[in-house]
Amino acid sequence: MADTTSNALVWDQTGDRRYESGTDHGVLYPMVNNEYPKGIAWSGLTGYTESPSGAEATDMWADNIKYASPRSAEKYGSTIEALQYPDEWAECDGSAQVAKGVTFGQQKRKAFGFVCRTNIGTDSDPSAGYKLHLQYNSTASPSERAHKTENDSPEGMTMSWTTSATAVPVTVKDSDGKPLKPVAHIEIDSTKTDPAKLAKLESILFGGEQPARLPLPDEVYRLMADSAVNPEG
Numbered sequence: 657m658a659d660t661t662s663n664a665l666v667w668d669q670t671g672d673r674r675y676e677s678g679t680d681h682g683v684l685y686p687m688v689n690n691e692y693p694k695g696i697a698w699s700g701l702t703g704y705t706e707s708p709s710g711a712e713a714t715d716m717w718a719d720n721i722k723y724a725s726p727r728s729a730e731k732y733g734s735t736i737e738a739l740q741y742p743d744e745w746a747e748c749d750g751s752a753q754v755a756k757g758v759t760f761g762q763q764k765r766k767a768f769g770f771v772c773r774t775n776i777g778t779d780s781d782p783s784a785g786y787k788l789h790l791q792y793n794s795t796a797s798p799s800e801r802a803h804k805t806e807n808d809s810p811e812g813m814t815m816s817w818t819t820s821a822t823a824v825p826v827t828v829k830d831s832d833g834k835p836l837k838p839v840a841h842i843e844i845d846s847t848k849t850d851p852a853k854l855a856k857l858e859s860i861l862f863g864g865e866q867p868a869r870l871p872l873p874d875e876v877y878r879l880m881a882d883s884a885v886n887p888e889g
Contacts, residue, residue, distance in 0.1 A: 671779065674777070679775075682701035682771070684741075686768050691872070692792075695771075695862070703735070703816070704734060704736060704772045708841075731820070732840040748768045749817065750798065769791060771789065774786060774789065789842075790842040790843075792824045793840065844876075854880070
């Protein structure tokens with residue numbers, strides 16, 4: 657009798673039950689002349705929440721039927737949570753240092769890039785890998801800070817900032833040879849990428865022989881792609 661189960665779907669196989677948890681390796685890259693030449697380690701990171709928006713359908717009707725459903729442009733934003741922040745974040749948060757230890761608030765907010773990792777685990781390996789999140793051309797909104805009286809259960813104040821990113825133009829093309837839309841966020845899965853290429857990218861992001869910097873999306877593509885489909889690359 658022929659095997660009728662060879663193409664049957666199988667769920668919950670050992671090693672295939674993936675999950676994400678935690679966040680670390682936060683890096684701030686203040687923008688300078690539309691580039692991100694200097695990375696600053698962000699210690700004390702407690703959370704990174706992705707907040708994409710847009711891509712909403714607008715139904716169009718004709719001939720008594722739904723004619724089409726064009727979608728609005730998609731936008732990217734995030735919420736960064738931390739117990740502390742690097743000094744360089746002050747300008748991105750609308751503060752200007754006017755004297756040592758003295759800052760004036762409500763100033764122009766400097767644009768920045770941001771990178772962090774989120775950990776990937778499986779049922780057989782809780783440290784299977786991680787995802788890198790690269791966020792570009794972003795600004796932060798003002799946020800409240802709750803200063804509370806100390807009691808018999810003291811805890812540090814967690815600060816958070818809502819960010820909004822403006823997409824960066826790219827010259828990369830998709831598998832059909834069509835140009836991709838501008839990009840505000842790149843996600844890289846360490847369990848699916850070439851380890852050598854990832855190591856080279858991380859030496860740029862986190863520093864090594866050269867100071868840390870945030871490469872633009874086209875450069876990230878050239879570093880990580882298996883084969884170049886971008887004629888300008």
